[in-house]
Amino acid sequence: MEYYRYRGDCLCPYGGKLPEGSVLVEEPFSPLVFLVERDPFVSRGYFAIHSLSELNEPEGINLLLPAPKTEETGALARFVEANGASVLNTAFQRAFDVMSNYRFQLQIPSRVHVVGLGNVGGTATTGLKLMGTGLKEIGIFDPNQNLCLRYEAELNQVLPARDDEQLPPVTVLTEQELFDCDAILFTAARAVPEIGAENSGDVRLMQYEGNQELLRSYAKRARDCGYCGLFAQISDPVDQLSRAVFLMSNQNEDGEFDWRGLLPEQVRGFGLGVMRARAIYTAKCDGIRAEDIRAYGPHGNGLVIANAPNEEYDERLSRALTHRAETENLKVRAYGYKPYIAPGLSSAAVSVLRALRGDWHDGAVPMAGVYFGCRARFGAQGPEVVREPLHQELIAHLTNSYSALKEFNGK
Numbered sequence: 001m002e003y004y005r006y007r008g009d010c011l012c013p014y015g016g017k018l019p020e021g022s023v024l025v026e027e028p029f030s031p032l033v034f035l036v037e038r039d040p041f042v043s044r045g046y047f048a049i050h051s052l053s054e055l056n057e058p059e060g061i062n063l064l065l066p067a068p069k070t071e072e073t074g075a076l077a078r079f080v081e082a083n084g085a086s087v088l089n090t091a092f093q094r095a096f097d098v099m100s101n102y103r104f105q106l107q108i109p110s111r112v113h114v115v116g117l118g119n120v121g122g123t124a125t126t127g128l129k130l131m132g133t134g135l136k137e138i139g140i141f142d143p144n145q146n147l148c149l150r151y152e153a154e155l156n157q158v159l160p161a162r163d164d165e166q167l168p169p170v171t172v173l174t175e176q177e178l179f180d181c182d183a184i185l186f187t188a189a190r191a192v193p194e195i196g197a198e199n200s201g202d203v204r205l206m207q208y209e210g211n212q213e214l215l216r217s218y219a220k221r222a223r224d225c226g227y228c229g230l231f232a233q234i235s236d237p238v239d240q241l242s243r244a245v246f247l248m249s250n251q252n253e254d255g256e257f258d259w260r261g262l263l264p265e266q267v268r269g270f271g272l273g274v275m276r277a278r279a280i281y282t283a284k285c286d287g288i289r290a291e292d293i294r295a296y297g298p299h300g301n302g303l304v305i306a307n308a309p310n311e312e313y314d315e316r317l318s319r320a321l322t323h324r325a326e327t328e329n330l331k332v333r334a335y336g337y338k339p340y341i342a343p344g345l346s347s348a349a350v351s352v353l354r355a356l357r358g359d360w361h362d363g364a365v366p367m368a369g370v371y372f373g374c375r376a377r378f379g380a381q382g383p384e385v386v387r388e389p390l391h392q393e394l395i396a397h398l399t400n401s402y403s404a405l406k407e408f409n410g411k
Helices: 075-083 095-105 119-131 145-155 205-224 238-249 272-282 315-334 341-356 392-409
Strands: 003-006 009-013 023-025 032-036 046-049 085-089 111-115 137-141 170-172 183-186 230-233 267-269 294-296 304-306 361-367 370-379 382-385
Touching: 032 075, 046 095, 075 085, 085 095, 111 119, 119 137, 119 145, 119 341, 137 145, 145 170, 183 205, 183 341, 205 238, 230 238, 230 341, 238 267, 238 361, 238 370, 238 392, 267 370, 272 294, 272 304, 272 315, 272 341, 272 361, 272 370, 294 370, 304 315, 304 392, 341 361, 341 370, 370 392
Parallel strands: 009 032, 032 085, 046 382, 111 137, 111 183, 137 170, 183 230, 230 267
Antiparallel strands: 003 009, 003 023, 046 085, 267 361, 294 304, 361 370, 370 382
């Protein structure tokens, strides 16, 4: 192996391209980055590893299981085990810029911009204002200018819960300012199905075509401005649209893929938080500890809730929890209301804030070309997911859910 110094990082070519200005060094140092070049359609762009065995590991549901044992015993294997490392896919043209920005943003307060002030967007913005004491700014944008002015006025009149806290200011954005931020929350939707539409099928998937077209211009803007921050996809269907915005950002004017847009890890779907919250809410009478409950897969059909991940996994109980989490929103619709408060807070405001703070949260992350919901975080070495032993029956459900999402992407 050879090692190079670049922008304070130690680069180790492993099939990937070295950037200009790299200087050869004798020994590895931290942070260590392995450079690979893999198919951008079905490969991750930037991620953390804690063992050399993860460097060549196939992508898929197996990424949720403990990493395989490494057979390497040399100095490099010991270095990675002791310090961790990153993997960067240089097939993406902006890989080094995104990695540098990622490292920088971990150290400073975030500027968050919200696109869309409908029911979910307005609730999410309110939650960010109240809970986002570490944020630098909350920018808001909506085609309805008066709605923007209303939220700017009202939210800037909110007092902190403690005198020693400072709430972030809320500012109204122009379209040109949208991507001048560290995280953009896309909550806009063409049309949320009315009460009663649930009788025709999954109300989330009904929104795919319209919301994909709505996203297209934003994906192009992210590409054109060289956006290096987080694109938080919140409008439905979250998981499928996360994949769509990633792909659209990487197409040139002729519709060809040139991989000059967003890296897959720059897009994260935020819809799973409310599903785990609903499972916890409906499990109150079952004596299940909230910390044991796991949520996986999409925000909708294909969701998998587990009462526990491994030995204590109960198939009957987990199926019941999954059904309750999937249908809890229908109860609110039956009361005559659109269910947006819990999603706006649990999936959007709370989960995004946890993500920006580097904490574990529920989100849809890229796995071999599929955005799959699980427990994840933006760690010091790069994005990573919780890896733990899983019950065989649970693995079977996750495999089916993953396959359905992959099939959707093929349509």
